[in-house]
Amino acid sequence: MEEVIKKAADVTEKVCEWQPPEKLKALLDLELKDTGENHQKLLQFCRDVIKFSVKTNHPRFFNQLYAGIDYYSLAARFITEALNPSVYTYEVSPVFLLVEDAVLKKMIEFIGWEEGDGIFNPGGSVSNMYAMNLARYKYCPDIKEQGLSGMPRLVVLTSDECHYSVKKAASFLGIGTQNVYFIKSDERGKMIPEELEKQVLRARKEGSAPFFVSATAGTTVLGAFDPLDEIADICERYGLWLHVDASWGGSALLSRKHCRLLHGIHRANSVAWNPHKMLMAGIQCCALLVKDSSGLLKRCYSANASYLFQQDKFYDVSYDTGDKSIQCSRRADAFKFWMTWKALGTTGLEERVNRALALARYLVDEIKKREGFQLLLEPEYANICFWYIPPSLRNMEEGHEYWEKLHHVAPAIKERMMKKGSIMLGYQPHRGKVNFFRQVIISPKIYLVIPEIEPETLCMERAQYEL
Amino acid sequence: MEEVIKKAADVTEKVCEWQPPEKLKALLDLELKDTGENHQKLLQFCRDVIKFSVKTNHPRFFNQLYAGIDYYSLAARFITEALNPSVYTYEVSPVFLLVEDAVLKKMIEFIGWEEGDGIFNPGGSVSNMYAMNLARYKYCPDIKEQGLSGMPRLVVLTSDECHYSVKKAASFLGIGTQNVYFIKSDERGKMIPEELEKQVLRARKEGSAPFFVSATAGTTVLGAFDPLDEIADICERYGLWLHVDASWGGSALLSRKHCRLLHGIHRANSVAWNPHKMLMAGIQCCALLVKDSSGLLKRCYSANASYLFQQDKFYDVSYDTGDKSIQCSRRADAFKFWMTWKALGTTGLEERVNRALALARYLVDEIKKREGFQLLLEPEYANICFWYIPPSLRNMEEGHEYWEKLHHVAPAIKERMMKKGSIMLGYQPHRGKVNFFRQVIISPKIYLVIPEIEPETLCMERAQYEL
DSSP: OIIIIIGGGOTTSOSOOOOOHHHHHHHTTOOOOSSOOOHHHHHHHHHHHHHHSOOTTSTTEESSSOOOOOHHHHHHHHHHHHHOOOTTOTTTOHHHHHHHHHHHHHHHHHHTOSSOEEEEESSHHHHHHHHHHHHHHHHOTHHHHHOSTTSOOEEEEEETTSOTHHHHHHHHTTSOGGGEEEEOBOTTSOBOHHHHHHHHHHHHHTTOEEEEEEEEBSOTTTOOBOOHHHHHHHHHHHTOEEEEEOTTGGGGGGOTTTGGGGTTGGGOSEEEEOTTSTTOOOSOOEEEEESOOSSHHHHHHOOOOTTTSOSOOSSOGGGOGGGGSSOSSOOOHHHHHHHHHHHHHHHHHHHHHHHHHHHHHHHHHHHHHSTTEEESSOOSSSOEEEEEOOHHHHTSOSSHHHHHHHHTHHHHHHHHHHHHTSOEEEEEEETTEEEEEEEOOOOTHHHHHGGGSOTHHHHSOOOOOOO | OIIIIIGGGOTTSOSOOOOOHHHHHHHTTOOOOSSOOOHHHHHHHHHHHHHHSOOTTSTTEESSSOOOOOHHHHHHHHHHHHHOOOTTOTTTOHHHHHHHHHHHHHHHHHHTOSSOEEEEESOHHHHHHHHHHHHHHHHOTHHHHHOSTTSOOEEEEEETTSOTHHHHHHHHTTSOGGGEEEEOBOTTSOBOHHHHHHHHHHHHHTTOEEEEEEEEBSOTTTOOBOOHHHHHHHHHHHTOEEEEEOTTGGGGGGOTTTGGGGTTGGGOSEEEEOTTSTTOOOSOOEEEEESOOSSHHHHHHOOOOTTTSOSOOSSOGGGOGGGGSSOSSOOOHHHHHHHHHHHHHHHHHHHHHHHHHHHHHHHHHHHHHSTTEEESSOOSSSOEEEEEOOGGGTTSOSSHHHHHHHHTHHHHHHHHHHHHTSOEEEEEEETTEEEEEEEOOOOTHHHHHGGGSOTHHHHSOOOOOOO
């Protein structure tokens, strides 16, 4: 615990101890044998596993849309691991079902619905799938029994900046990736409502059945928020289910200052929201929230297994909510978030969001001040996208050669940083733009760190990249 | 930890502290407020959560197909909770991806394949879905892009004793529950191969497209094993994908004595196997294993998101296996099982299986000896299904009234046991049989307990039920 919690979060330690795959395989004794190992050996395994694992709690881990550690959540996670519950029936998980219900209700309140329904899922991708299937069931309940063969071609609409899980969902659900119509977004990455309407009309003209719009509140790369209110107008006009993938951006709902980013979300039929990202609830903590409170979720998903969901129990079986899920055994993911919420209160969570966005602002200001750093665009949210321009490129004209060379900069810097263990930061090419870094600052440790480290190393190593 | 690990596993303590939902809600302060609570209050919440949670580690928890606690797995789970990894790319989860690979390879070895592929999923239900979608992709790769509209009606075949997730999968994947053909099973709950062949022919005659057979190795209620070898013959004859849902029964593969239950499993195209059940790896630990080693899993599932699965990384990106998944963030579920396997060796896991089945045998013998207990059928595996016949029914003729009255016995005894906190045991009606108990003995604590408690209380409370 010293190693994995304290040392891992120490800024003077490495964020990762890089080893290439083949070498790491040789270093770790991975093979599973006939006989067991002694405790000394097992402890050494644990130390090695910790040593060579990435410290996602480290203040310089900026590689994904999550970071940092919340000790209240962690305590709750230790409790659930030790109790080893499975959340399907009240008889087996009385506390965790009630806790899940309390958390869902509170999240629903922040969305702005008077009532609703929901379920915690293993990932925002899965929540998006649930929503798509639920919308399909609402559109045509017969599909549950009869399937899609012989049905009109269903069409899903989402922006070209959406998370890739929308495509995966369409494929998995038998709708097909070709039947995902990607709506153009503007230069900031926001879906263009007029383009959405055009595509709805196109789908109708083709004789297919548009039924589901997945808007994004906080896109993965740029952190853009689709204009929900205008999209909701179109959905209402054409009778389409509006789902909001707020896996990343949903947390802004807790901030009175920033909740306007999701203006109109109360008009959605369903929302995916992952407290394991900015709110640091721990992987995984992901809710699908549904506006319907007539039992649609249960009607859509239930299989009424008589060995598990007996109807002759001695308590109110409406508390046995597991049949709303595609899973059978299911983890008590709501509890860790409940514990954090209890500990910090809504105001503490709000502060967490405000701080992340203030730090993002700070980073933007620093990038603007410094030579060799160039913002990709003014951020709306916590995703700061930028290029580092090495000295050799600073005076070059921004032509083909420039971009070609710049494209190789981020991967090369990343390689150096990883091998040094100094910082972990994501990069990607995007929409015709060459490789750039994306930095997201979530960990509360960053506040403490800012004054103590040199400004040059706040966002990235003093880059000495020479092409 | 004293409360949740030591006390919870103490046979002299209660297995549950029953409270009805409304009362428990009032006892727990579930509401999430604006301001946080102090540490004293938070500790009290933890104590309450533990107090009112079911102790699945308690020696008298027989309610599900999992029980007990493995301390090695638990240590590993604490480590992963603290490291908070997400298993998609080697750069973020170097150790856990290699560990997953090592565990999958070893499981594949026990299935009897020379090579293969696989992935850990949040539940056996999800594994079954993966397999069904994978088989569909293999059957017609175009479905990934084009969807099912306009395609012939796909048909899934499984036994009438299968897990309900097969039906949920067919619904979720757009195949439709009506297109699941349930094959008759014999009186022991095993799929009848001749009936399977009949249904395949029927589906063909109807012009539909049978493509997937889901056999079960260890059914949920009766613990029956479908005759895999004979089913494989039929699948080969008709070119059908053979999936084996060995979520429950797969662990028998580790026992040289009992692996014959799964004779023929090496002929399957895919296998679902949950080490969180009999092998006690902790909820959840569920692998889908695939015989294909040509990359089918990746081709079927990949979406090639460029922000996550960059191709210009400085290491061998074939280690970035996350794109095989429908999830984006994914937990390191293989690690806890790896740790247990390392600690116990294959022989230790084998012993765990052998012990569970020896205890099942012991229970059967005891049931046969005692007045008022009646076996439903001779078990093949660890599921012991039986009725308790109260004195008032023992001399009654087995007619309508007898069964009608017996039907109410199990729920009534269960209610008493729950309220007393003495034992948790599942019951269900099944295939026209009135409510009976199903007991599964997994916890290694049971060995220690046997000599210390009165024989009458081993399997159930001294039942004083009078109708």
